[in-house]
Amino acid sequence: MIYRALLSITAFMFCLSLFLVHRATVLENDFRKLQRDIILQLNQPHSEGVDGSSKTREDIKRSSLQEAQTLLKLSASRVKRELGSCRAPASFLQLTANTNRQPDIRGNITVIPWTVSVQQGNAISQKENRIVVQEDGYYLVFGQVLFKSPNTLMGYIIRSWVSTRTGTKSKDLLCCLQEMPRDYPANTCYTSDTVQLHQDDELELVIPDRPHALISMDADSTFFGILQLK
Incomplete structure (x- = not known):
């Protein structure tokens, strides 16, 4: 990449x-x-x-x-x-699961540790396991997680954190749910959408209500990213 x-x-x-x-x-x-x-x-x-x-x-x-x-x-x-017609390419950032760390359990939420896989431009950066937007505009946000848990349903949420006068508040942007096979518990959950974001917005991917979720940490199976649309 x-x-x-x-x-x-x-x-x-x-x-x-x-x-x-x-x-x-x-x-x-x-x-x-x-x-x-x-x-x-x-x-x-x-x-x-x-x-x-x-x-x-x-x-x-x-x-x-x-x-x-x-x-x-x-x-x-x-x-x-x-x-x-020959302007600079758009900024993008893709994160993959960090194989040197284990998923972080926060109450009933599982947070995947990320590392930068590929990055271009200055409109997007990473900070403390989150994606940080540096420029206002429209972006393509995407994510995929390969679950290996034998639960009936597995999934995740991509949400944004916005700074306000009273602090920060979160907003759910994307939600992905996937039914797990009965015989062999392994299935990917992928989602993407175009959203409008503003400077200093922060994005994170979390797995709610599954504190003991089994996740593939392979780079081609679990990733999280954003692409600036020009």
């Missing part, structure tokens, strides 16, 4: 370099063409206007200047549009 992230960043920088070289070449050609047009117009003899009055050299210069300004505006607008 880290290799894919580095490959994505390298590809973006290569794309941006090619784009800048291309735009520099296009702008240079535009200026050369504009320079040739101005020289041709300045070397033309005085011509009669529609109303019969002669067009002076100052009129030609003024007209050429207006054409140059129009061309520069069109070139700048084209550069902005093409830069927008």
